[in-house]
Structures are given as C-alpha cells and as structure tokens.
Amino acid sequence: MASDGVAGGKPLTEGKWAGWIAWSDPHPDTFLQAIGRGYMRAESSTKALVGLETRSSHRNRLDSLHGGFLAAFADHAYFGALWAMGHVEQVNAVTLDLSMQYLGAGKVGPDLFADVEVLRETGRLFFMRMLITQDGQSVAASTATVRKAPTPR
Template sequence: MGGVVTHIVESGPWAGWISWSDHDFRGFLRVVGPSYARVLDGARAHVVIMTGADHANRLDTLHGGFLAGFADHAYFAALAALGREDLVQGVTIDLTMQYFGAGRVGSNLEAEVEVLRETGRMLFMRLQLMQDGQAIAASTITIRKPSR
C-alpha cells in the first residue's frame, strides 16, 4: 500500500477510531500530524486532527493552506476508513475550497467526508470542515484512481 499504515486505536481518547499515517512520517505528513477516522455509513466518514502552532498563520488562526492540505489528507484517510485502501494511491486531479471563517489553533479540526460518485477511473467526493460544531470551510475533490 505504498507505506500507508492503518490501525484501530485500542485505548485513550481515540479508542475505536482508525489511525491513518505513513511508515515514513516526514515531509508534509509530519506537519499535518496524525489523523483519526471512523465510518459514519457506507459512503461517509469522519476524520479528526488535533491542531497546533505548526498549523497557524501570522494571525494565529489556522492557515488556509493547511486547511486545504488537511482536506486533501482527510479524503484519503476517509477512503482508508471506508475500507477502500485500494484507492489511497490515487491522485488528486482537482480540489476546491470555500472558506467560511477562521479556524482556531488548539481546537480539533473535524472533516465530514462523503463519496458522491465513483466511475471506472474517477472518484468524486466532498467534505465540510468543522470546529466546535461550526463550519469553517467546505471542499470538493476529483481523484483519479490508481492503475490496477
């Protein structure tokens, strides 16, 4: 699976959630940090990350580029949680973001991810980013599935 590691967390606040990371935890994944996912239903998953100072902009709110990067990450973490690990080697073709408000550093960032449609070569998804029950951004993505 190209270094992707998934496992069910057995204890602590994330018990029962799926942890999604990489064998070689460096580069961008090091900045994003670990994420946790769980299935909501057959086409939807919930992905959460803890935010920190590395995710801040100069205004001490969550950086818009970080939000876009986390959105991209959350789509693939959701696919892994939904049992579609065969798709985590796919490639992002298009990602759009709509920002509604500033995110707070130090609060968990949550993504509710939904698979909209799947074709032979493409996958279409959307998500909403939330903090403390408030929507701060939304996104859509087109993923080209990996070659078999």
C-alpha cells in the same frame, strides 16, 4: 494499540480517539508530517469522519488556522476517508482537483473534523465533498475529484 499507518491499522482502544483508526505515514520525511496524524472512522460505505489535533505550526500570523494548512488537511482527509470506507488500495490515488471555500477562522487547539462523502464513483474517479468543522462550527467546505490508483497487473 496504535495503528501502523497506511500499511493497516486497528481501531484505537484508549484515549479520546478510542474507536478511531490512526493514520500516519510510515515514511518519516513526507509532507504528511507537517499535517500530523489523522484519525478516521467510516460512517457508511460512502461517508467517513476524519479528525485531526491542531497545533501551533498550523497557524498563520493572525493566530488562526492557515488556509494552506486547511487545504492540505482536506486533501489528506479525502484519502483517509477513502481508506476508512474500505478503499485501502486508493492510498496511492491522486487528486485531480480540489476546491476550498473558507467559511470561518479556525483556531489552534480544538480538534478539526472533516465529514467526507463520496458523491459518485466511476471506473476511474471518485467525486467527493466535505465539511470541516471545529467545536461544531463550520470552518471550510471542499469538493474534490480523485483519480483511482491503477490496478496492479
């Protein structure tokens, strides 16, 4: 069974992503379409793993993964991880800052994995970090501060 994106979703039951929840934006004309469908699963209440299949549109002229794509994937992965950890209401939160450290060239073809951790949560903020890997090798690291979505009144 496929997920219905940010509106909810159940773990997939077939294929290489069995046990993961698929994340896709139900709106067809958003930037998420350029990144692609992500897959996520919670590892604990403060850790989650987000996966993504890479494709040729993610590459730069050197045939490695584009740095801008990796930054966009990182931003996407923070929200997918929060969602997987049970913070479903935070799909409408906003990124206040995002820092990237590029550690190696990623390739088109192998899946990317973002190991995401919430370092601290306050009343209004999440302080987070991640390591992006591909084939067991570090590709990038990131830190971010996410401003929580307002509570509906």
